Amino acid sequence: MARILDLTSIAGAYGTRLLAELGHDVVRIETPQGDTLRRLEPHLGAALDLDRGAFHQFLNAGKRSMAIDLASEKGQRLLLALAGKADAVIASLPLLVAEDRLLAANPNLVFVRLDDGPPELCALASSGLLAITGEPDGKPTMLGGHVPYAAVGTYVALAAAAALFERQATGTGRIVDISAVECLAALAEQVWVEYSVSGESLERMGSRGGITALAGALPCADGHWMISVPPDPRGWTNFVELVPDPTFKDDASLVDEAMRRERKHEILDRIALWSEQKKKREIVEEAQRLHIPAASVANPLELVDDPQLLARGFLRPVDHPDFGRMNFPVGALASLSGVDLSFAPHLGENTTELLAEIGCPAADVERLEREGIVKA
Amino acid sequence: MTDLRPLPLSGIRVLDFGHIVAGPFCVRLLADLGADVVKVETSTRQGRTGARRNRPRSGGGTSGRTPHLAQINRNRRSIDLNLKTDQGRDVALKLIATADVLVENFSSGVMDRLGLGYDALAKINPRLVYTSMSAFGHTGPRHGWTGMNVTLQACSGLMLATGEAGDPPIGISNSWNDYIGGLHAAVAIVGALGKRRETGKGCYLDVSQFECSVATVGSLLLASAVSGKPPARHGSRSTATAPQGCYRCAGADQWCAISVESDEQWHSLLAALGGPATQLRALDLATAADRLRHHDAIDRAINAWTATLSPAEVEHRLKSLGIPAAAMRRGPDLTEVAAWRKLLLPLEGAGGSDLKVVGLPFSLRGSAPIAATEAPRVGATGRQALRDWLDLDEQAIAELLPETAS
Numbered sequence: 052m053a054r055i056l057d058l059t060s061i062a063g064a065y066g067t068r069l070l071a072e073l074g075h076d077v078v079r080i081e082t083p084q085g086d087t088l089r090r091l092e093p094h095l096g097a098a099l100d101l102d103r104g105a106f107h108q109f110l111n112a113g114k115r116s117m118a119i120d121l122a123s124e125k126g127q128r129l130l131l132a133l134a135g136k137a138d139a140v141i142a143s144l145p146l147l148v149a150e151d152r153l154l155a156a157n158p159n160l161v162f163v164r165l166d167d168g169p170p171e172l173c174a175l176a177s178s179g180l181l182a183i184t185g186e187p188d189g190k191p192t193m194l195g196g197h198v199p200y201a202a203v204g205t206y207v208a209l210a211a212a213a214a215l216f217e218r219q220a221t222g223t224g225r226i227v228d229i230s231a232v233e234c235l236a237a238l239a240e241q242v243w244v245e246y247s248v249s250g251e252s253l254e255r256m257g258s259r260g261g262i263t264a265l266a267g268a269l270p271c272a273d274g275h276w277m278i279s280v281p282p283d284p285r286g287w288t289n290f291v292e293l294v295p296d297p298t299f300k301d302d303a304s305l306v307d308e309a310m311r312r313e314r315k316h317e318i319l320d321r322i323a324l325w326s327e328q329k330k331k332r333e334i335v336e337e338a339q340r341l342h343i344p345a346a347s348v349a350n351p352l353e354l355v356d357d358p359q360l361l362a363r364g365f366l367r368p369v370d371h372p373d374f375g376r377m378n379f380p381v382g383a384l385a386s387l388s389g390v391d392l393s394f395a396p397h398l399g400e401n402t403t404e405l406l407a408e409i410g411c412p413a414a415d416v417e418r419l420e421r422e423g424i425v426k427a
Numbered sequence: 428m429t430d431l432r433p434l435p436l437s438g439i440r441v442l443d444f445g446h447i448v449a450g451p452f453c454v455r456l457l458a459d460l461g462a463d464v465v466k467v468e469t470s471t472r473q474g475r476t477g478a479r480r481n482r483p484r485s486g487g488g489t490s491g492r493t494p495h496l497a498q499i500n501r502n503r504r505s506i507d508l509n510l511k512t513d514q515g516r517d518v519a520l521k522l523i524a525t526a527d528v529l530v531e532n533f534s535s536g537v538m539d540r541l542g543l544g545y546d547a548l549a550k551i552n553p554r555l556v557y558t559s560m561s562a563f564g565h566t567g568p569r570h571g572w573t574g575m576n577v578t579l580q581a582c583s584g585l586m587l588a589t590g591e592a593g594d595p596p597i598g599i600s601n602s603w604n605d606y607i608g609g610l611h612a613a614v615a616i617v618g619a620l621g622k623r624r625e626t627g628k629g630c631y632l633d634v635s636q637f638e639c640s641v642a643t644v645g646s647l648l649l650a651s652a653v654s655g656k657p658p659a660r661h662g663s664r665s666t667a668t669a670p671q672g673c674y675r676c677a678g679a680d681q682w683c684a685i686s687v688e689s690d691e692q693w694h695s696l697l698a699a700l701g702g703p704a705t706q707l708r709a710l711d712l713a714t715a716a717d718r719l720r721h722h723d724a725i726d727r728a729i730n731a732w733t734a735t736l737s738p739a740e741v742e743h744r745l746k747s748l749g750i751p752a753a754a755m756r757r758g759p760d761l762t763e764v765a766a767w768r769k770l771l772l773p774l775e776g777a778g779g780s781d782l783k784v785v786g787l788p789f790s791l792r793g794s795a796p797i798a799a800t801e802a803p804r805v806g807a808t809g810r811q812a813l814r815d816w817l818d819l820d821e822q823a824i825a826e827l828l829p830e831t832a833s
Contacts, residue, residue, distance in 0.1 A: 170688060172673070176684035176754065178756070247782060248782070253757075254602060260574065423458060
């Protein structure tokens with residue numbers, strides 16, 4: 052497995068987590084004051100605690116922490132020594148260490164350069180994705196929970212994994228240039244394809260979005276449920292069995308999806324009348340029995356003891372050192388690879404052991420810490 | 428000038444049993460990284476992509492596919508096999524024996540019923556990285572459940588993590604979840620190929636598209652697991668800096684995003700606002716925390732200023748002052764963005780239109796980016812696939828694929 056030095060901002064941090072989920076040894080390099088990822092809300096404790104941010108706890112799980120002051124020449128030299136023993140460096144730009152020094156320290160490095168300059172919201176606006184998120188009559192809105200950055204991270208992980216796979220065989224590194232705005236723009240390709248072939252602009256559809264004609268989140272007694280009626284004729288016949296409204300049953304024209312698209316809102320409003328007294332679980336289980344794609348609209352709290360996530364090992368019951376007994380989200384790839392992710396490290400938790408690897412004795416670590424070059 | 432290097436996955440053979448978006452997109456990522464792909468499909472049951480299949484076919488070139496499917500299925504050969512017949516299955520098994528990766532996104536049980544489940548195929552090819560990409564995974568109490576992009580956006584937590592308090596659930600109006608599933612699966616596959624180099628063994632990757640989407644809100648799930656509360660919905664605001672939002676501009680449904688990241692930028696913004704800034708005089712807005720507290724008042728002042736300007740003008744004026752701003756782009760405006768123009772590749776292939784397609788958002792220095800080749804008609808390049816992968820002569824190919832004329 053490869054050793055990866057992680058110098059990314061939040062835009063890349065999910066990507067390096069995915070690499071840890073594959074079993075790689077990911078070392079998060081941060082300042083002795085702790086980086087912005089540790090400061091991101093929400094914090095799971097009273098005051099700001101650098102170990103208790105939810106984003107830090109999730110995104111840095113499976114990584115080790117090395118705290119170095121890269122503004123100092125001494126700190127830079129420590130990083131270069133670490134890079135000499137690493138397989139990859141993944142860094143948000145600009146990197147404080149000169150790139151030619153980094154590559155001189157290890158010419159066979161996989162070096163992923165992440166340009167994540169514009170803020171998340173601005174990157175989304177330029178990409179075309181903001182225009183398709185939000186209520187049609189309301190404001191465009193960004194995807195919450197820094198999900199756009201997670202999407203960027205998946206591309207970062209893919210680029211790095213591919214370059215590492217190549218290096219494993221050839222011994223040769225790669226420089227990879229990746230841009231957060233371009234990652235989001237790539238995910239807006241349907242906006243582009245639609246416009247370039249039909250001249251039409253895809254627009255935001257809020258709770259009633261989707262590529263199929265008849266799709267929407269509808270109210271029920273305990274929240275919302277989501278339906279998407281498959282485009283084929285069988286999708287519609289199954290649906291009519293679920294929602295026994297004569298308006299649907301008696302209207303043969305609705306077998307045609309184009310017709311359903313035309314009357315979308317009228318049909319969805321009628322389904323809402325049917326569902327508003329029912330509970331979402333009851334509706335969804337009945338729909339699934341009829342092979343209709345339907346689901347509960349869940350908030351993350353409803354997922355913390357989700358039976359499917361528990362059964363498949365995505366959620367793992369653990370005794371967390373700070374939070375006690377809890378179901379920990381190990382991730383979509385760790386649940387497949389079986390990799391046992393460590394909890395997110397304390398700031399500088401692994402500084403001493405990593406310095407020892409580059410020939411720096413414990414006595415020197417104490418001196419470096421007094422000088423503010425490292426935190427151990 | 429030194430020679431160009433091959434792409435990282437060159438020489439890796441991928442067999443695509445995918446349909447609709449998620450599976451074929453995952454495979455396209457591998458193809459764009461250099462993999463050699465054969466798509467197995469049946470002319471009697473083509474992949475669907477919802478109602479957009481009814482759209483004009485011009486942008487799909489000569490492939491007979493809709494533009495969206497042509498885009499997703501580029502860069503691969505296509506072989507037409509009816510897997511419900513012994514003959515079709517036999518040809519598939521020959522291809523499987525020589526493949527490195529198989530990708531499928533059928534519902535639970537479909538591949539098993541065709542005799543193409545992992546256990547059967549691992550006996551033929553123990554080095555195979557077999558990848559399933561079903562909605563919920565092939566195990567667990569919901570393994571038989573069906574799911575589509577929007578239902579997975581709903582149950583993964585994404586729609587209630589988006590928008591403001593009191594809003595209905597809010598989704599994104601493209602095939603978001605398919606892309607997220609495809610990306611995760613591609614990462615898992617490349618990881619498994621690396622592991623195979625060490626162990627000599629393939630593996631089964633039972634990817635759950637649901638889990639991929641839940642993982643993108645993993646931090647919020649973790650927070651809820653500890654706090655016992657649902658996460659707050661922040662709309663377009665940041666929790667760390669202020670102001671940040673989408674502001675309405677002159678014109679119909681025109682918007683500009685603004686994100687102030689420092690006190691210095693805030694002072695520049697106040698100067699740019701001119702008159703409307705006087706509304707804020709009585710407030711102490713020195714720090715980000717102060718501005719987060721008075722975000723509504725600040726938004727009113729910004730809106731009063733943006734309402735008379737075009738999004739492009741707001742973006743231009745603020746950027747020239749060093750304040751991050753970006754006009755909200757739609758389809759017609761996308762090519763104005765430099766990052767967008769860089770992504771577009773011409774589509775090559777016989778009878779190809781002048782449609783440009785979207786490439787990978789990263790570049791591997793030392794290699795030429797892969798060219799985008801038009802998706803073939805179903806089955807059009809099946810003989811070529813058999814020639815290339817199985818090293819067969821024309822007679823042997825004709826015996827395996829007697830019905831197709833290509």
